[in-house]
Amino acid sequence: MDSPDGATPLDPDQLGGLKFKHIEIRGQLDQMEQVNIQDGLMWLDKQKKADILTLQFCLELHKRLFGKVWDWAGEFRQTEKNIGINPMYVSVELQKLLDDVQAWIEFKTFTPKESALRFHHRLVQIHVFANGNGRHARIMADAILKFIYQSPQMNWSGQNLQQASNQRKNYIKALRKADVHDFEPLLTMFELLE
Numbered sequence: 128m129d130s131p132d133g134a135t136p137l138d139p140d141q142l143g144g145l146k147f148k149h150i151e152i153r154g155q156l157d158q159m160e161q162v163n164i165q166d167g168l169m170w171l172d173k174q175k176k177a178d179i180l181t182l183q184f185c186l187e188l189h190k191r192l193f194g195k196v197w198d199w200a201g202e203f204r205q206t207e208k209n210i211g212i213n214p215m216y217v218s219v220e221l222q223k224l225l226d227d228v229q230a231w232i233e234f235k236t237f238t239p240k241e242s243a244l245r246f247h248h249r250l251v252q253i254h255v256f257a258n259g260n261g262r263h264a265r266i267m268a269d270a271i272l273k274f275i276y277q278s279p280q281m282n283w284s285g286q287n288l289q290q291a292s293n294q295r296k297n298y299i300k301a302l303r304k305a306d307v308h309d310f311e312p313l314l315t316m317f318e319l320l321e
Contacts, residue, residue, distance in 0.1 A: 135208050135209060135210060135211075135254070135257070135258050135260065136208075136209065137258060138206065140206065141197075141199065141257045141258060144197050144198035144199045144257075145196065145197060145198075146195065146196055146197065146198060147159060147196065156196070159195075159196050160193060160196050160259070160262075162195075163192060163193055163194070163195040163196050164192050164193075164262065164266075166191070166195065167188065167191035167192035167193075167266075168192075168266070170191045171188065171191070171266070171270060174274070177270065177274050179267070179270045179271065179274050179275070180225045180228055180229055180271075180275075181225065182218060182221060182222060182225070185221060185225075185255065185263075185267065186201045186202070186203075187201060188263065188266065188267065188270070189201045189255070189256055189259060189263050192259065192262065192263060192266065193256075193258075193259045193263075197257075197258070197259075199256075199257055200256075200259070201256075202256070202257075203217045203218055203255060203256070204217055204254060204255060204256050204257050205257075206257070208254055208257075210251075210252075210254050211252070211253060211254025211255075211260075212252070212253055212254065217253060217254075217255055220253045221250075221253055221255055224246065224249050224250065224253065227249075228242065228246050228271065231245075232275060232276075239271075239272055239275075239276035239278040239319075240272075240278075240281075240314070240317075240319055241310070241314060242271065242276075243268040243269070243271050243272050243276075243281065244268065244281075244310065244313050244314060244317065245305075245310065246264075246267065246268055246271055247264045247265060247267070247268040248264075248302060248305040248306075248310070248313060250263070250264040250267060250268075251264045251302060252302075252306065261288065265281070265283050265288075268281060269281055269283075272319070278319065279319040279320045280319065280320050281317045281318075281319060281320070282317060282318045282319065282320050283317065297312075297316060298316065300312065301313040301316050
């Protein structure tokens with residue numbers, strides 16, 4: 128199955144966890160995942176006092192977003208990928224990120240938007256899951272804005288980030304700039320919804 132530029136290619140072990148064995152092309156997989164994501168977003172919307180800055184919440188959200196499509200949804204990545212840290216350190220680095228966000232909030236280190244985008248970037252960089260990391264990270268960033276800051280969410284939909292497009296290329300470039308601590312491209316790429 129082909130992967131858009133910057134996406135994690137699916138390996139045979141991951142594909143073995145596909146619940147719908149009839150899926151053979153990326154477009155079919157994207158459609159199935161999108162339906163599941165909509166269900167996950169409805170679940171997220173029903174959370175009233177979500178304690179989102181926990182390992183358990185991160186895993187549960189991924190499972191809600193992708194669990195109807197993938198057997199391994201909501202489980203830490205076990206293999207090396209084209210992006211991400213050594214899988215042995217995923218849970219430790221995720222916990223450190225969650226602790227950092229709590230400190231950012233407590234000490235008002237960044238604006239809500241910058242906190243959410245920095246969280247998003249680092250979550251993608253850690254690459255917690257076998258797949259679905261970008262989508263999960265964007266939804267988690269919005270959850271931080273909604274549940275912690277009571278702030279408008281990001282206008283991710285103004286960008287076509289799933290398919291090969293100029294917006295996706297700019298998004299990948301902005302993430303790579305953030306890898307070297309230049310967050311300006313990422314900050315200017317996305318606006319908060321009003």
